[in-house]
Amino acid sequence: MALLEIENLHAGIGEIEILKGVSLSVQKGEVHAIMGPNGSGKSTLAHVLAGHTAYTIFEGSINFDGSTLLEMLPEFRARAGLFLSFQHPVEISGVRFDQFLRASYNSIRKSQNEPELDPIQFNKVLKDKLGQFEIDPAFIQRNVNEGFSGGEKKRMEIFQMALLEPKLAILDETDSGLDVDALREVANGINNFRNPDHAIVLVTHYQRILNYLTPDFVHVLMDGRIVKSGNADLARQIEEHGYDDFLEISRTNEK
Amino acid sequence: MTAQKSTSPDSYDKAFSLINPIDIPWVDALRRSAFKKFQELGLPTQRRGNEPWKYTDIRKLAKHEFQPVLEHKTVSDQVVRDHSIIAGPSHLAVFIDGTFSPSHSSVNDLPKGANFSSLASAFHSQDILVEDKISRYSGYKAEAFTALNTAFIEDGAIITLTAGTVVKAPIHLLFITTSHKHEVAIHPRIFVHLEESSSASIIESHTGIQGNVYLSNAVAELLIDSNARLNYYKLQRHPTNAFHITNTEAIVNRDGYFSCVNIDLGGDIVRNNLNTRMAGEGASTKLNGLYLTTDKQHVDNQVIIEHIKGNTRARELYKGILDGQSRSVFHGSIIVREGASGVDAYQVDKNLLLSNQAEADTKPAFWVYTDDVKCGHGAACGQIDDDAVFYLRSRGLDEITARQLLIHGFIAEVIDSIENPDLRDHVSDLVHSKLEQWLLV
Ligand SMILES: Nc1ncnc2c1ncn2[C@@H]1O[C@H](COP(=O)(O)OP(=O)(O)OP(=O)(O)O)[C@@H](O)[C@H]1O
Ligand SMILES: [Mg+2]
Numbered sequence: 133m134a135l136l137e138i139e140n141l142h143a144g145i146g147e148i149e150i151l152k153g154v155s156l157s158v159q160k161g162e163v164h165a166i167m168g169p170n171g172s173g174k175s176t177l178a179h180v181l182a183g184h185t186a187y188t189i190f191e192g193s194i195n196f197d198g199s200t201l202l203e204m205l206p207e208f209r210a211r212a213g214l215f216l217s218f219q220h221p222v223e224i225s226g227v228r229f230d231q232f233l234r235a236s237y238n239s240i241r242k243s244q245n246e247p248e249l250d251p252i253q254f255n256k257v258l259k260d261k262l263g264q265f266e267i268d269p270a271f272i273q274r275n276v277n278e279g280f281s282g283g284e285k286k287r288m289e290i291f292q293m294a295l296l297e298p299k300l301a302i303l304d305e306t307d308s309g310l311d312v313d314a315l316r317e318v319a320n321g322i323n324n325f326r327n328p329d330h331a332i333v334l335v336t337h338y339q340r341i342l343n344y345l346t347p348d349f350v351h352v353l354m355d356g357r358i359v360k361s362g363n364a365d366l367a368r369q370i371e372e373h374g375y376d377d378f379l380e381i382s383r384t385n386e387k
Numbered sequence: 388m389t390a391q392k393s394t395s396p397d398s399y400d401k402a403f404s405l406i407n408p409i410d411i412p413w414v415d416a417l418r419r420s421a422f423k424k425f426q427e428l429g430l431p432t433q434r435r436g437n438e439p440w441k442y443t444d445i446r447k448l449a450k451h452e453f454q455p456v457l458e459h460k461t462v463s464d465q466v467v468r469d470h471s472i473i474a475g476p477s478h479l480a481v482f483i484d485g486t487f488s489p490s491h492s493s494v495n496d497l498p499k500g501a502n503f504s505s506l507a508s509a510f511h512s513q514d515i516l517v518e519d520k521i522s523r524y525s526g527y528k529a530e531a532f533t534a535l536n537t538a539f540i541e542d543g544a545i546i547t548l549t550a551g552t553v554v555k556a557p558i559h560l561l562f563i564t565t566s567h568k569h570e571v572a573i574h575p576r577i578f579v580h581l582e583e584s585s586s587a588s589i590i591e592s593h594t595g596i597q598g599n600v601y602l603s604n605a606v607a608e609l610l611i612d613s614n615a616r617l618n619y620y621k622l623q624r625h626p627t628n629a630f631h632i633t634n635t636e637a638i639v640n641r642d643g644y645f646s647c648v649n650i651d652l653g654g655d656i657v658r659n660n661l662n663t664r665m666a667g668e669g670a671s672t673k674l675n676g677l678y679l680t681t682d683k684q685h686v687d688n689q690v691i692i693e694h695i696k697g698n699t700r701a702r703e704l705y706k707g708i709l710d711g712q713s714r715s716v717f718h719g720s721i722i723v724r725e726g727a728s729g730v731d732a733y734q735v736d737k738n739l740l741l742s743n744q745a746e747a748d749t750k751p752a753f754w755v756y757t758d759d760v761k762c763g764h765g766a767a768c769g770q771i772d773d774d775a776v777f778y779l780r781s782r783g784l785d786e787i788t789a790r791q792l793l794i795h796g797f798i799a800e801v802i803d804s805i806e807n808p809d810l811r812d813h814v815s816d817l818v819h820s821k822l823e824q825w826l827l828v
Contacts, residue, residue, distance in 0.1 A: 182781045186773070210783040222778040226796025232779070235792065239783035275796070292782070 133198070135160050135331050136181075136300055141192035143180045149190060150176045152356035158300070161328040165342060165367060166335045168353035169375050174335045175219050177353070178304040181333075182216040183209050197299060210236075211243035213299030217289035217306045219335075224276035229288070230258065232276050233295060240296060261295050264324065266317055282309040290321040301325065302333045307341035319344030339371040354382040398452045399425065399535070402572070406455045406539055411510055413518050414540070421527050421537035428531040442716040442748050443687040448630045448656055453572035453602045455539060456484040460565045462596075467491045470563050470594045472622065475809035476556040477590075478503070483563055485573035486542050500552030501587070506543035506576055517545060521578055524608040524636045530660065532632045536574040536606040543576030548585035548615075557588040557620075557807050562605070564629070566598020577607035581615035581643075588618040588807055594653075597626040605633045613641040613667055618806055622814065624653040627684060631657045641667030641696075648805050649688065649705075650814060651678040652821060657686040665692065665699035665727075676705035677801045677814075679821055680713035680745070687716035690734075697727040697757075703734035706801050708794060709745035710825050719751045721762060728759040735765040739797050741825065787826050794822055 136158040144150040150173045158164055168174055180187050181194065183206035194201040199212060224232070230251075237257070238248040249257065262269055267287060277285050286306050293301050306318055323345050326332065334347065342364060350366040351358045352375070359381040360366065369377070403422050409415060430449045431440045460483060467481055480503060481491035487505035494503040509517045527534040544560050562575050581587060593603055603625060611617050617637075625631055631654040639645045651657050663672050678686040692701045707715045717736040738747035751764035771793055779789035798818065805811040 182777075184777050205786075206777060206780040207783050207785050210781055216781050218778065218781075222772070222775045224775055224778070224793065224796055226799030227792055232782070232792070235784055235788065236779075236782035239785070239788075243783070296782070 134158060134195070135197055136333075137195040139193050141177075141180070141194065142190035143176065143187050143192070144190065145187060147188075150356050151180065153192070154353070154356070154358055156351065156358065158331045158333060160299075160331055162349065163326065163332045163334060163345060163347045165347040165350045166333060166353055167337065167350060167367060167370055172353045173356040174353055175304055178216055178219075178302050178335060181209075181302055182206055182214065207239065210298075211240050215293050215296060215298035215301045217286075217293060217301065217303040219304040219308070221277050221285045221289055223278045223280075225278055227276050229272045229274060229276055230255070233258065233272075233292065236292075237295065258295070261291065264294065265291050265321065267291055283311060283314045286310060287314055287318060290318050294321055294325060297325075299329065300331045300333070302335070304335045305337065306334075307336050307338060315341065316344070339367050342367050352378050354378055357382065402452070402454050403538060405457065407541060409510060409541070411513070414510055417522060418538050418540060421522075421534045421540075424528055425531060425534035425538050428529075428534055430531055439689065442714075443656065443658055443685065445656060445658075448602065451570050451600060451602070454569045456486075456567065456571045456573060458567065459486060460484060460567075462491075462563060462565060464491065466563070466596070467561070470592075471559070471561055472590065472592055472813045473557065473559055473807075473809045474813065477809075478554070478556055478558045479561060480505075480544055480559065481561045481563065482542065482544075482575060484565055484567075484571070485562070485575055487544075494558070497558075498552065498554060500549040500585070501554045502545075502547045503558065504545045506545055506578075507541065509545050514545075516547070517578070520580065520608070520610070521576070522608075524610065524638060525606050525634060526636075530634060532604050533606050533634045536576060536604050536634070539572070539574040540576055541574070543578070545578045546587070546589065547580045548582055548587055550583040550585060550612075552582075552585040554587040557590050557810065559590045559592065562591075562593045562603070564593075564595035564601050564603060564625070566596050567601070568599070570600045570602075572602040572604060575603070575605040577605070579608070579617065580610045581612060581617055583612045584614040585612075586616035588620070590620040590622065590810060592620075592622040593625060593631060594623075595625045595629055600628050600630070602630045602632070607633070607635045609635065609637040609645070611637065611639045611643040611645050613643055615640075616644040617646070619645065619647045620805065620807075620810060621647065621649045621659070623651045623657065624817070627653060627682065628655055629653070630655055633658070634660045635662070637661075637663045637672075638666050639663065639670040639672055642669040643667060644671050646673040646804075646806075647675070648801070649674070649676040651680075651686045652817060654686070655684060657684070658689070659687070660689045660691075662691045663693070663701070665694045665696060665701065668696045668698050670696065671700040672702070673804070674701070674703045675801050675804045677798055677818075678705075678707045678715055679818065680707065680715060681710040681825060682713060683711065684713045685715070686713075689718045691720045691722065692732065693722045693724065694727045694730045694732065695724050698729040699727065700730070701732040701734075704801060704804070705736045706798050707736075707738040707747060708741065708798065708822070709738060709747055710741040712742070712744040714745065715747045717747070717749045719764070721753050723753075723755040723757055723760050723762070725756045727757050730757075730760040730762070732761070733763045737765070737767040737797075738769075739794065740768065740770050790826055791822060795819070
């Protein structure tokens with residue numbers, strides 16, 4: 133059985149339909165890249181998967197690890213092993229990263245009937261994980277994302293993924309806005325996470341992240357539909373020719 | 388049911404005739420003069436042309452006929468412990484219904500150079516300092532509630548530190564009002580004088596026992612000499628049917644430092660007038676405030692900082708969390724007098740609205756009569772950010788925990804400004820449990 137099975141998903145904001153029939157099947161161990169022009173619905177798909185309450189579901193179903201995802205609250209999806217790395221991580225004043233991460237980590241442990249960690253135990257876990265990243269430990273004492281640069285926020289998202297060890301990570305443009313070093317670090321983080329039990333859905337505009345981690349599948353999302361699926365070559369084709377090649381398919385789907 | 392009385396200070400005539408006489412000529416004269424002034428001024432109930440009370444309608448308060456406390460009650464040690472704040476070391480002075488209670492207090496252990504005296508005993512010891520200083524700084528001639536307090540002056544706290552004295556543990560003035568058959572008013576009076584280069588932390592906390600309506604009307608005069616440092620905390624957690632008015636007057640002299648954290652967690656109508664005069668070069672002040680209101684509570688903070696001398700610095704940060712149909716008012720005025728160059732002043736008021744029916748009015752104002760000043764202000768009013776809630780939930784936190792975390796984040800700056808760790812923890816716990824109740828309904 134697939135880890136994630138999206139069938140004919142129609143979703144949007146209010147009455148407006150943004151996703152117009154998306155189907156996607158992701159098995160454990162796979163890396164799927166989703167590419168597509170601005171406004172095609174990639175972040176909408178990511179948000180709907182994570183359970184953002186602002187979206188309306190018109191039609192379709194999503195199965196995640198044996199559960200009906202659409203019936204679950206966002207926090208239960210997270211506890212079931214779904215993780216979203218945000219395209220635009222929110223800044224939260226007055227809440228420190230270590231405080232937030234411990235609450236997050238413990239909420240997941242608790243749901244798995246494992247004992248929660250006190251601050252001292254948790255700091256050890258944090259330190260271990262930080263060792264695998266080139267993240268300044270001082271960042272952990274700062275308020276969540278507050279005053280972080282775009283690239284720093286993305287690195288922290290990947291750090292959170294590594295810490296929480298979800299079954300499925302949806303990475304919404306985690307590679308955007310990174311300098312070369314940060315890109316390598318983020319790619320390493322993703323590669324370290326990659327294993328036969330984990331799956332990754334990577335939303336990206338660029339081939340360059342795919343130089344570090346070869347996707348098993350590449351999908352092209354246009355106007356709320358997956359218009360083409362293929363292997364890593366598809367990403368190279370897009371890099372060279374843009375999305376024009378797929379406009380025709382997208383228009384035919386319209387009818 | 389009794390007919391509702393019109394808003395007239397007449398109802399205080401009877402109360403004034405009932406107060407315990409004080410057989411000291413100057414005190415008696417002060418009381419009479421203040422009462423006369425109060426009668427002239429009347430309670431500021433007018434709804435027109437009454438700018439300082441524009442957003443705070445006290446007609447509800449004015450309908451009550453508050454009487455002085457005539458029947459003196461005792462409370463158990465347990466009650467005092469329940470209302471006390473500090474877990475760690477402190478010098479505690481307890482006042483029951485406005486009257487100093489030595490048996491509950493522990494102010495005898497102050498270090499050399501520091502002195503605590505109840506106002507009543509100071510009156511009787513003919514302390515010249517008291518006669519000289521009391522009411523010199525608080526303007527009872529212009530402010531009705533200060534006049535009322537002065538007319539009913541009876542007891543309170545006098546704290547003095549001689550030059551260079553350092554008091555480490557906070558001095559905690561705990562005012563507990565009990566419930567009475569009659570609706571009572573208490574008028575606590577505080578006078579603090581920190582002489583040159585001395586320093587202290589003082590907590591003025593007001594609380595009460597749920598029961599009949601009462602009025603708590605406090606006046607504090609805080610005199611900070613050159614190079615002295617005062618960390619002042621005001622914590623109010625009356626039952627929600629009590630009225631609470633405070634007039635706090637601080638004078639900060641050369642290179643002196645005054646910080647005040649004003650926390651309101653209870654009360655029906657609450658009004659805090661905080662006037663800080665920067666009277667000497669190099670003086671600085673940090674004024675922080677926090678208010679949590681729900682149902683029909685109303686909290687009004689009027690904060691005036693007057694920069695009389697140059698090179699003085701002021702930082703002001705107030706934050707409020709409003710639920711229900713509650714309302715908050717913040718008026719911050721920064722006045723920079725002629726010739727006071729090099730002033731650096733900044734004021735911020737931010738409110739978080741948890742309900743659509745809550746309302747926050749914020750008005751920062753500047754009156755600058757000199758060039759070469761740095762003044763700024765900030766204001767914000769909004770609801771909890773849904774995207775932030777989603778972000779936290781997407782990491783496994785349930786919705787209530789997420790909201791709580793965000794609310795706590797919102798006020799963290801103010802809580803963190805409480806330098807005393809015991810008080811900080813205590814306030815944080817109080818705020819925590821209050822918010823928990825709100826969010827669970
Ligand atoms: N709250 C909203 N109200 C109205 N329209 C919205 C809202 N959120 C998204 N949309 C619209 O839905 C469409 C898809 O947006 P989405 O953010 O999913 O695009 P995307 O593929 O992630 O784009 P990008 O590559 O720029 O990140 C866009 O046209 C966007 O304007
Ligand atoms: Mg997007």
